[in-house]
Amino acid sequence: MSEYEHTCLIRGDGGQTLRAILDRICNKWTLLIVATLDRGTLRFSDLAQQIPGISQRMLTLTLRNLERDGLVSREVHAEVPPRVEYTLTPAGKSLIPPALALASWAIEHVPHIEASRAAYQAR
Amino acid sequence: MSEYEHTCLIRGDGGQTLRAILDRICNKWTLLIVATLDRGTLRFSDLAQQIPGISQRMLTLTLRNLERDGLVSREVHAEVPPRVEYTLTPAGKSLIPPALALASWAIEHVPHIEASRAAYQAR
DNA sequence: CCGTATCCGACGCGATACTG
């Protein structure tokens, strides 16, 4: 692979594959949930309170999508009151490093981006 | 930093910083444009034809956002016909590695995800 | 050639109310 051909991974199939994944990752809550579950197994209500601002609806929907994609496993305990526990699968855990890479980039570049926006504004 | 505390980068401020960046990255065309510009300076019409399916509108809008954030520089040549060239700034280039990390993850896990979806479907 | 303007449909997501 020559110097300027690694981006073929991104350009790949016209970006379809990558964007399909990004769409799953890039919604409002997915990464927060995955990062929270990296601490270990949590039940629904624990997730709800550890992720400030999330609604029941979005927590449910996002968890269902993650389960559907095999990134999170869902275990229902037949008790009263009901207890449902969510755990990151190996695939889910493997998402953490690349997500961290992006997070690091984000935090590193926030000052530059905000400065650039301010400069752009002043025109 | 202990074993399970690196995700503080993601959970950080409640995900606000990371999501602000993800929102810029995760729209339909940004990464494709950045990856395409990694080859070098390109003019508007070249980008349009190297990125299949993009509309003039979205190419313009996405490039403006990237310029505003200081990831792409825009150079207008006062000629007839007009020539406008776009180049990745150093900050823009620095986005490529983490984006590739995510792309690699995506491609690696597509089979697993699709299998999981098929299994989930059959219930 | 390189845009901008306008309309319009689709979807993400929050608020709220209700169930097993």
Place this chain on the structure above:
DNA sequence: CAGTATCGCGTCGGATACGG
């Protein structure tokens, strides 16, 4: 406790037409 159902708003992005 752990959801599901419904509504309504805001935003993204495609199609199309026009301008410097």
